[in-house]
Amino acid sequence: MPELPEVETLARGLQARVAGRRIVSVTLRQTDFMDDPVAIEQELPGRTIERIERFGKFMLLRLTAGEEPPEKNATESPRPSRGQRGHREKNGKRTASEKAAGVEGIPPGKNQARDDGDGTESSTSRENERALLVHLGMTGNLAPHFAGQPLAKHTHATFALDDGRELRYVDPRRFGRMAYLAGETLAAELHRFGADPLLVTAEEFAERIRGSKARIKALLMDQSVLRGVGNIYADESLWKAKIHPAQQGAQLKRDETDRLLAALQKILQKAIEMRGSSISDFVDAEGLAGDYQQRHKVYARDGKKCFRCGKTIRWMVVAGRSSHFCPLCQRAPRRLTGRRKKAKRAGRVGRSKR
């Protein structure tokens, strides 16, 4: 599953390639991973993609208010608040199709001065923030294509852009999520998530980790504690910081959480530099694979030698996920050591298969 470095790589690529483009029309196919496909179809046409941001493990395509100047609304029935679904039935469909019809045939870029940068939106922009949230799940990808290019299999959403290209969402397994969110709904959604590991201070990180009896591996991956870290970067940073994945957060000392955060940040930054880890077919907005998987020290290296001490890397299930670690560099918590010995006598430990 793409984690922070992969999503960051993709978001940067999209920012460079499609930011500033207006969405002309939307075509959806399989929609079972979308919160409200009708809202996506109705709300996106006519809006400009202001910028693409990573938030935790997903992307936010920040969208403008749309292209209708506010004065125009006075002559019509009041424009419905886009966050309120009840109004949409009355007005949304017509508005969307009108908008789509309006922008077709207009040369790329010609229509932009009307809705972009004229400041009419700024006073109410907080409440009127809107975005398309895209979570890639296991196998999702969002990338621009020329409209003439044949559709790849498993293309579930196509956003036609005003320059003739199409932003296409392809996802064979559909474990991802797509949602149009605005105003309060958007704010509430983002509020559920913890700190960004690249921005969090050592102080706050220590508080979040040491305040819990959950295992450190689980805490690192808990998106309400820290947003963006998954299995790969949790394992890698724990190995680098020499902390066992089954250690309880509350039992870590302050110098250990400091070490862990430093390791995590260093690894994430290096991974972003190397355009992420290409596990399960991850590619960026240009279709290029990442290289960081070549730097993995423990992830999926069970049975191989530890780069630091030469001991054989093992794995165990922590927090429901296979966790890779060096049994010598990353000392097991005492409780676990006892259990392990018992299990070993019963012949339940030592079989190495992921």
Ligand SMILES: [Zn+2]
């Ligand atoms: Zn080792």
